[in-house]
Amino acid sequence: MKFQTMGMLTAITALLAACDAPEQKEKSPETETVEVAAKPVIEPWGYPLNALDKSTRPQDDLYQFANGGWLASTEIPGDRSGVGFSQIMRDRNDERIKSIIADFQSAEVAAGSDGQKIRDLYAAYMDIAAINAAGMKPLLPLLGEIEAATNHDDIARAMMAPALGARSLFGIFVGIDSKDPNNYTVSASHAGTALPDKSYYERDSERLTALRASYVDYMEKVFTRLGDADPRAKAEAVFNLEKAIASNHWSRAERRNADRTYNPFTIDELAAYAPGFPWQVAVDSYGVGNTNKIVVREKEAFPPMAELFAATTVDLWKDYLRFHLVASNAQYLSDEIADERFAFFGTVLRGQKAQRPRDERAIAFVNNFLNQAVGKIYIERFFPEESKALVREMFENIRLELGERIDNLTWMTDDTKAAARTKLAKMNAKIAYPEVWRDYSAWTVSPANLFGDIQAYRQFDHEQDIARLGKTVDKREWFSGPQTVNAFYSPSRNEAFIPAGYIQSPLFDPNADPALNYGALGSIIGHEIGHGFDDQGSKYDGDGVLQAWWSEEDRAAFNTLGDGFAEQFSQYEPIEGLHVNGRQTLGENIGDLAGMIVAYHAWERSLDGKDPAVLDGFTGPQRFFMGRAQGRRYKRTEESLRQRLLSAPHSPMYLRVNGMARNMDEFHEAFGVKPGDKMWLAPEDRVKIW
Structure with missing residues (x-):
């Protein structure tokens, strides 16, 4: 999804950095700053006049008039599913984050510091020789846990285990209580499918029929890799199970309804309302077994899904979990396994022709898992405070x-x-960056064990979520890094978030x-x-x-x-x-x-x-x-x-x-x-x- 070449991005970064400064300071990963250039990034006044399509009248098509020249001259790179304004900003950010990572690679950093985590997480992702040599080995202990399941209670435990990082029939999570927004509550939502929406399983069209066939083909490849005797039969059975799950899901439009999606239960009440799924076992496995309230979102979907859970054999659920364990973690495994997943989820589903280069994926990976650690340095180095005041x-x-x-x-x-x-x-404006930064000190990162780092992060993140229960909501908290190229509104917080990533x-x-x-x-x-x-x-x-x-x-x-x-x-x-x-x-x-x-x-x-x-x-x-x-x-x-x-x-x-x-x-x-x-x-x- 790149619009500008790396050379152009470097030029823009240099333009932003090459400003008049009253004092030259020695650069370090934490202290380098940047001033605002005297001219707009896009000359002459912020709009690229060659983007216009002067053959189109704005009275007939404003979008084409304003963008037609750019649309005609721009190709979507093979490793992207789209290109445009947001990708320009993300690519610029990637160059900046790349420089942050590079500085830490050559700097002395304290063990356990954010800098050490940034450096070593990048190194772990880039150690492709070790990752390829390991192949499926990182998953073997987790596959063993799934294979050890003998009953439906065991399946529910596996579904809710944070370490698996696989897919579950229901999603349990800790979030702000919509009726009591100063406090957190446990919530539950329907889940269980990998395609983007129930319509992908049900809509009758030539393209979606072909897409579903490609999904089953991918499942077959995974079961072949797992050594199953009849991988096609396993793939078709798991797909049919997902299709049955999707048939009970609400539509996207229905799920938007805030009134319908707030349904509080006790665990005993939920067990009586949706029997067939071991709810107490599930919340115990997730770590919230003592909760006295669980807010159910898609209420009417829960009884038939719980019934489906009980009616489906343990062996089929084990196959379902085995497939999704591989699919959910493939991007952290060998190139061969990751490319197999990308061929469906990237190429067939989104139209991408190729994977992004690994070093670019590594930047996005580090930025995703350490977004506020990276973001703090990003703000110090690249974000002009003047922009915050103007916004x-x-x-x-x-x-x-x-x-x-x-x-x-x-x-x-x-x-x-x-x-x-x-x-x-009363609406709070959260602009540019947080006043309190996330603490990553409880997460240990090794440069030699990518999958171990991922599992450790899942446990770290899960424990932080569970620890929220019983505490007052911290209104200073941000749920994204400030370099995020997006903006948000939180109804339960009555807050608008405009991160620095959007202020460029x-x-x-x-x-x-x-x-x-x-x-x-x-x-x-x-x-x-x-x-x-x-x-x-x-x-x-x-x-x-x-x-x-x-x-x-x-x-x-x-x-x-x-x-x-x-x-x-x-x-x-x-x-x-x-x-x-x-x-x-x-x-x-x-x-x-x-x-x-x-x-x-x-x-x-x-x-x-x-x-x-x-x-x-x-x-x-x-x-x-x-x-x-x-x-x-x-x-x-x-x-x-x-x-x-x-x-x-x-x-x-x-x-x-x-x-x-x-x-x-x-x-x-x-x-x-x-x-x-x-x-x-x-x-x-x-x-x-x-």
């Missing part, structure tokens, strides 16, 4: 704008407006045109804030409590608007015969529309009454929408697009631009869109929620 200002402008829009809503009653205002005021070009550049910054990153900030008021986020109050704080009249009016929006998006057909699921994507679509509208007017607010300049013939309002288009610029393989249409909560990128702009009066005015233009949407058909 916080942007956040507050957007908050002010949404507050005024709430006041002026015609469909919301005054009492609900007051509660919404309270929630908005092309989403944000302190030296770029502010209209672009508001169109790209501002619309994302508005999106995350908007999640607090979408069809599900709006069910949580300002303190993060899942409870009804809207009047029935307001909820009905909101649902009517949402129904219209879902119906509108369900008309789009990105792949012939496969439409957008307007219900599945409703929350993200509401967030996108709210984000663009509030960011647009927050940008206007930031002008303080001044008229924005015209740059290269583009007005400020036009550049705002171009910024949005640049900030969603992406090109996917058809396989990847299909997967997202079937299982992801977001609409395709072009609709996250065009589909939202069509509903905005501001877009029609900015580009003079008129009846007959393809982007035209009659005023009475434009969805206006916020």
